[in-house]
Amino acid sequence: xxxxxxxxxxxxxxxxxxAGVSRATVSRVINGIRNVDPAIQDVVRRAISSTGYVPNxxxxxxVTRKAGSVALVVSGAGDDEGGEARGEVLGDPFFGRIASGVxxxxxxxxxxxxxxxxxxxxxxxxxxxxxxxxxADGAVLVSTHAADPLPAQLVEAGLPAVLFARPPRPLxxxxxxxxxxxGARLAADHLVARGCRRVxxxxxxxxxxxxxxxxxxxxxxxxxxxxxxVPDAAGDFTQEGGERAMAxxxxxxxxxxxxxxxxxxxxxxALHVLREHGRxxxxxxxxxxFDDSSAATACRPALTTVRQPIEEMAAEMTRLxxxxxxxxxxxxxxxxxxxxxxxxxxxA
Amino acid sequence: xxxxxxxxxxxxxxxxxxAGVSRATVSRVINGIRNVDPAIQDVVRRAISSTGYVPNxxxxxxVTRKAGSVALVVSGAGDDEGGEARGEVLGDPFFGRIASGVxxxxxxxxxxxxxxxxxxxxxxxxxxxxxxxxxADGAVLVSTHAADPLPAQLVEAGLPAVLFARPPRPLxxxxxxxxxxxGARLAADHLVARGCRRVxxxxxxxxxxxxxxxxxxxxxxxxxxxxxxVPDAAGDFTQEGGERAMAxxxxxxxxxxxxxxxxxxxxxxALHVLREHGRxxxxxxxxxxFDDSSAATACRPALTTVRQPIEEMAAEMTRLxxxxxxxxxxxxxxxxxxxxxxxxxxxA
DNA sequence: TTGTATGCGTTATCAT
DNA sequence: ATGATAACGCATACAA
Numbered sequence: 241x242x243x244x245x246x247x248x249x250x251x252x253x254x255x256x257x258x259a260g261v262s263r264a265t266v267s268r269v270i271n272g273i274r275n276v277d278p279a280i281q282d283v284v285r286r287a288i289s290s291t292g293y294v295p296n297x298x299x300x301x302x303v304t305r306k307a308g309s310v311a312l313v314v315s316g317a318g319d320d321e322g323g324e325a326r327g328e329v330l331g332d333p334f335f336g337r338i339a340s341g342v343x344x345x346x347x348x349x350x351x352x353x354x355x356x357x358x359x360x361x362x363x364x365x366x367x368x369x370x371x372x373x374x375x376a377d378g379a380v381l382v383s384t385h386a387a388d389p390l391p392a393q394l395v396e397a398g399l400p401a402v403l404f405a406r407p408p409r410p411l412x413x414x415x416x417x418x419x420x421x422x423g424a425r426l427a428a429d430h431l432v433a434r435g436c437r438r439v440x441x442x443x444x445x446x447x448x449x450x451x452x453x454x455x456x457x458x459x460x461x462x463x464x465x466x467x468x469x470v471p472d473a474a475g476d477f478t479q480e481g482g483e484r485a486m487a488x489x490x491x492x493x494x495x496x497x498x499x500x501x502x503x504x505x506x507x508x509x510a511l512h513v514l515r516e517h518g519r520x521x522x523x524x525x526x527x528x529x530f531d532d533s534s535a536a537t538a539c540r541p542a543l544t545t546v547r548q549p550i551e552e553m554a555a556e557m558t559r560l561x562x563x564x565x566x567x568x569x570x571x572x573x574x575x576x577x578x579x580x581x582x583x584x585x586x587x588a
Numbered sequence: 589x590x591x592x593x594x595x596x597x598x599x600x601x602x603x604x605x606x607a608g609v610s611r612a613t614v615s616r617v618i619n620g621i622r623n624v625d626p627a628i629q630d631v632v633r634r635a636i637s638s639t640g641y642v643p644n645x646x647x648x649x650x651v652t653r654k655a656g657s658v659a660l661v662v663s664g665a666g667d668d669e670g671g672e673a674r675g676e677v678l679g680d681p682f683f684g685r686i687a688s689g690v691x692x693x694x695x696x697x698x699x700x701x702x703x704x705x706x707x708x709x710x711x712x713x714x715x716x717x718x719x720x721x722x723x724a725d726g727a728v729l730v731s732t733h734a735a736d737p738l739p740a741q742l743v744e745a746g747l748p749a750v751l752f753a754r755p756p757r758p759l760x761x762x763x764x765x766x767x768x769x770x771g772a773r774l775a776a777d778h779l780v781a782r783g784c785r786r787v788x789x790x791x792x793x794x795x796x797x798x799x800x801x802x803x804x805x806x807x808x809x810x811x812x813x814x815x816x817x818v819p820d821a822a823g824d825f826t827q828e829g830g831e832r833a834m835a836x837x838x839x840x841x842x843x844x845x846x847x848x849x850x851x852x853x854x855x856x857x858a859l860h861v862l863r864e865h866g867r868x869x870x871x872x873x874x875x876x877x878f879d880d881s882s883a884a885t886a887c888r889p890a891l892t893t894v895r896q897p898i899e900e901m902a903a904e905m906t907r908l909x910x911x912x913x914x915x916x917x918x919x920x921x922x923x924x925x926x927x928x929x930x931x932x933x934x935x936a
Numbered sequence: 937t938t939g940t941a942t943g944c945g946t947t948a949t950c951a952t
Numbered sequence: 953a954t955g956a957t958a959a960c961g962c963a964t965a966c967a968a
Contacts, residue, residue, distance in 0.1 A: 249720075251945055262955045267947065275953055297721045298655070299945030302646040302960050309723070312703065330691065331684035331882055340678040343705050350714060352723070355660065355703045357691050366698060372597075373645045375657070375700070479886060512888045534679055538827060538886065540860045599961055610939045615963060623937060647961030650944050 250291040259287035270295065301374070309351055310561055311376040312342050313367060315383040315390045316359035329359060329384060333534045334550065338382055338404065341554025349562075353380070364390050371399050377565040380404075380557045386447040400564040402557045406575065408449060414560045416553045416576045420450050421457030423546040423580035427500045427528040428461035430544065430582055434526055436498030440471040442485040442510060444502040451477075454502045454530060471496070475506045479535075482509025490517055497525055498588070504529040504536045507543055511587070526588035541586030553578055598639040607635035618643060649722070657699055658909055659724040660690050661715060663731040663738045664707035677707060677732060681882045682898065686730055686752065689902025697910075701728070712738050719747050725913040726750075728905045734795040748912040750905045754923065756797060762908045764901045764924045768798050769805030771894040771928035775848045775876040776809035778892065778930055782874050784846030788819040790833040790858060792850040799825075802850045802878060819844070823854045827883075830857025838865055845873055846936070852877040852884045855891055859935070874936035889934030901926050 256263045261280060268276050269284040287293075301307050316329035329335065342353050354376050358364045367390070371379060378400030381391060386408055394401040395411055403415035431439050441458055444451030455472065462470050471493050473485035482501060486509060489496065501507035507529030511521060519525045521541055529536055532547035556576050564571070604611045609628060616624050617632040635641075649655050664677040677683065690701050702724050706712045715738070719727060726748030729739060734756055742749040743759055751763035779787050789806055792799030803820065810818050819841050821833035830849060834857060837844065849855035855877030859869060867873045869889055877884055880895035904924050912919070 253945080263946085264948085264955060264957095265953090268954090271947080277953065280953085294717060294720045296650070296945050297723055298646045298650040299960090300646075300947075302644070302650055302945080302962090303947045305960080307646075309702075311700075330688040331681060333679060333681070333882075335684060336679035339703065343678065343703065347705060347711065347714070350718070352659075352702050352704045352718060354657075354700050355687065355691065356700045357695060363695065366695070369642060370698070370700060372642045375645055508886060515888070534681075535886065538856060538883065540863070600963095601961080611962080612939060612964080613937090616938090619963080625937065628938085644961050647944090648963075650946090650961080651963050653944080 249296070250293045251296070252293070255284070255287045255291050255293045258291055259284045305374075306565070307374050307377050309376050310346070310353055310558070310565070311356050311367075311371060311379040312339065312353040313356045313358055313379045313381045313390070314338075315364070315381060315388045316357060316385070329357065332384075334531070335382075337533070337550040338554045341551035342380055342558050344551065345555040345558040358390055364393060368393055368397050368399070372397060378402075378561045380554070380561055386445070386449070400561060402561045402564075404553065404557060405450060412573060414564070414574045416556050416560070416578065418450070418548050418553070418578050418580055420453035420580075421460070423530060423548070424454045424457030424500070425461040426546050426580060426582040427530070428458050428465065430584070430588060431498040431500065431526055431528060432462070432465045432467075434498070434522075434588060436526055437467075438493065438496045439467065439498035439500065440473070440489050440493050440496045441500040442475045442482055442489070442502060442506050443472050444475060444477045444506075446474065448477075451502055458500055475502065475509075477503050477505060479505045479509040482506025483513050484509075486510035486513040490514075499525055499527045501527065501529050504531045504533045504539075504543055504545055507545070507587070508535045508539050511539055511541075511543075522586065522588050528588045532583050536583070536585070539587070544582070544584045544586070544588040546580045547583045548580055549578055597644070598641045599644070600641070603632070603635045603639050603641045606639055607632045653722075654913070655722050655725050657724050658694070658701055658906070658913070659704050659715075659719060659727040660687065660701040661704045661706055661727045661729045661738070662686075663712070663729060663736045664705060664733070677705065680732075682879070683730075685881075685898035686902045689899035690728055690906050692899065693903040693906040706738050712741060716741055716745050716747070720745060726909050728752075728902070728909055734793075734797070748909060750909045750912075752901065752905060753798060760921060762912070762922045764904050764908070764926065766798070766896050766901070766926050766928055768801035768928075769808065771878060771896070772802045772805030772848070773809040774894050774928060774930040775878070776806050776813065778932070778936060779846040779848065779874055779876060780810070780813045780815075782846070782870075782936060784874055785815075786841065786844045787815060787846035787848065788821070788837050788841050788844045789848040790823045790830055790837070790850060790854050791820050792823060792825045792854075794822065796825075799850055806848055823850065823857075825851050825853060827853045827857040830854025831861050832857075834858035834861040838862075847873055847875045849875065849877050852879045852881045852887075852891055852893055855893070855935070856883045856887050859887055859889075859891075870934065870936050876936045880931050884931070884933065887935070892930070892932045892934070892936040895929045895931045897926055897928075 252263045252266050256266045266284050269281050356367050358367045380402050382404040391407050401413050406415055406417050443455045446452050473488045475481035475485040501510055521527050529543040529545035532545045536543035536545045600611045600614050604614045614632050617629050704715050706715045728750050730752040739755050749761050754763055754765050791803045794800050821836045823829035823833040849858055862873055869875055877891040877893035880893045884891035884893045
């Protein structure tokens with residue numbers, strides 16, 4: 241036993257021996273438990289750095305029954321497609337901002353998210369199984385489509401989860417969301433204040449709550465401004481969808497002078513079509529988008545848009561999740577609604 | 589002992605009892621070890637599903653000494669900045685494609701990457717420590733800036749890693765890369781074949797190998813076509829950088845009729861400036877980008893560009909990594925170079 | 937082919 | 953305040 245060969249990685253035992261104390265004491269120092277003699281703490285700390293010790297995650301979480309990490313789950317489209325669609329889901333500028341917010345909150349706390357994509361029934365099964373194996377203590381979930389069964393599946397499996405956006409059907413989970421109606425009102429107010437008289441809107445897929453709320457909020461605000469009728473065309477939150485919708489709108493409302501697109505991607509598409517049709521933006525038609533995504537600044541003119549503070553929302557999601565799975569697991573649910581702001585650029 | 593209270597999660601022992609066999613046998617069935625009676629396999633499998641058993645990751649990796657997961661590390665800018673810069677790193681369309689490729693390879697194998705951002709000296713320390721704790725068996729690393737110390741740090745720590753792009757200084761690691769010079773040649777050939785006579789280029793930051801190679805390759809090919817002189821302006825791979833470079837080029841080469849931008853973002857910026865200056869694309873000036881990123885299709889006209897198969901490259905990185913850390917860990921290093929292709933759209 | 941027994945590195949419960 | 957010691961759930965060497 242004495243001639244122990246050099247192991248790849250030092251263990252608690254090694255540190256204890258080097259410090260001349262017991263494993264238990266070293267463990268206490270590492271976990272910041274008080275009731276430990278300051279002098280001994282020092283000796284232990286020195287031994288730790290001299291041995292180059294790092295705790296073994298597996299051993300630790302075997303006994304604590306906690307993984308000490310969380311998952312970032314992106315729940316994509318239906319359950320039929322393959323790689324192409326995946327590229328689109330993660331390629332969405334929206335995803336980068338979510339990831340950024342989550343990482344931004346976790347990183348200073350020495351944690352890192354597990355990235356999972358649930359874009360098919362099979363993938364969803366896998367995600368649930370993976371989490372149940374204890375790879376992560378909970379999940380931050382962002383669904384890109386309505387009627388995603390995953391939130392309910394996670395809840396049913398007893399896995400702590402926090403959603404981005406209120407679930408279509410009530411569910412005992414925490415979530416963060418945006419005051420979409422207020423955001424749409426901001427857009428309406430701005431267009432009206434600018435002097436627009438014939439305003440139309442391009443909507444998102446109306447089965448998505450956010451899209452429906454943005455439309456409702458826009459309608460409400462326009463009505464208050466004395467514009468009870470607001471022509472609309474349905475888009476699908478993509479640039480191509482925005483182009484199609486804009487083309488349709490130009491046919492039925494050739495003299496429109498203001499447009500509210502339910503997201504920036506569609507606004508960008510609309511910009512292209514307007515230009516092709518010889519309409520100047522913002523002089524002939526003022527355009528307001530939604531999200532303040534990277535597309536907003538990539539456009540010419542840059543988009544005036546309703547800013548959704550995605551990074552902060554994602555950080556808050558993470559905070560809520562850690563509240564549920566942390567040292568003192570709270571069982572409370574919470575929903576936090578963020579207020580949008582208007583970012584004025586060149587398009588309106 | 590008989591009155592064991594119902595635990596939250598069934599263990600191997602529970603399954604063994606239900607199946608009337610020993611833990612070892614159940615373990616064998618789960619891990620697909622042969623030498624197990626088919627009839628018994630069946631009984632065990634039934635017991636597994638009836639108990640709802642899922643293996644405990646911590647216990648398993650404690651004994652196997654493998655995490656069974658890998659990290660996707662994005663190594664961002666210097667070591668000074670905070671959240672803003674992080675948003676930019678992960679918000680880059682490039683990142684989404686990398687993530688997509690990694691997830692695409694891992695997901696069918698029941699694995700999911702740990703997402704880590706190393707954008708400061710402190711963050712890099714953390715990343716290394718985290719990996720050393722055994723949270724992941726290795727890392728797929730994409731550095732966005734030259735002279736990133738992380739690759740060397742990982743190697744030194746004995747952590748298996750695969751890089752995106754050849755490291756500036758030789759390092760015993762595997763990597764995937766693109767034949768940048770060939771890509772630039774594709775662009776040159778296309779512009780010349782199109783009839784361009786006065787061609788300029790916007791380069792990336794030349795301390796980045798890829799940027800230098802693209803410039804060198806472009807110069808070489810143009811020289812072969814009888815154009816020994818190619819004016820250039822330095823960009824920084826951002827849209828704004830592209831705008832500045834284009835403006836500068838327009839000053840010194842007002843009659844240029846062809847442009848090669850070292851990436852799509854800069855090409856997009858160039859497009860805007862060209863339009864502002866009344867130049868029509870592609871009629872007056874033909875523009876070729878590089879990457880085939882989402883920006884390429886968002887532009888009007890859409891960009892003709894050199895496609896970099898990022899998703900496949902990322903998948904290959906992951907494959908190489910799994911080769912090193914899998915069941916039979918190979919110790920071999922490898923580098924795989926991908927060939928770019930030209931995607932012709934409206935801009936040239 | 938199957939079962940028994942041991943150890944992986946920690947934390948936590950006891951004594952002391 | 954510190955030190956023994958018992959789990960935690962699994963894989964595997966060895967015995968049968």
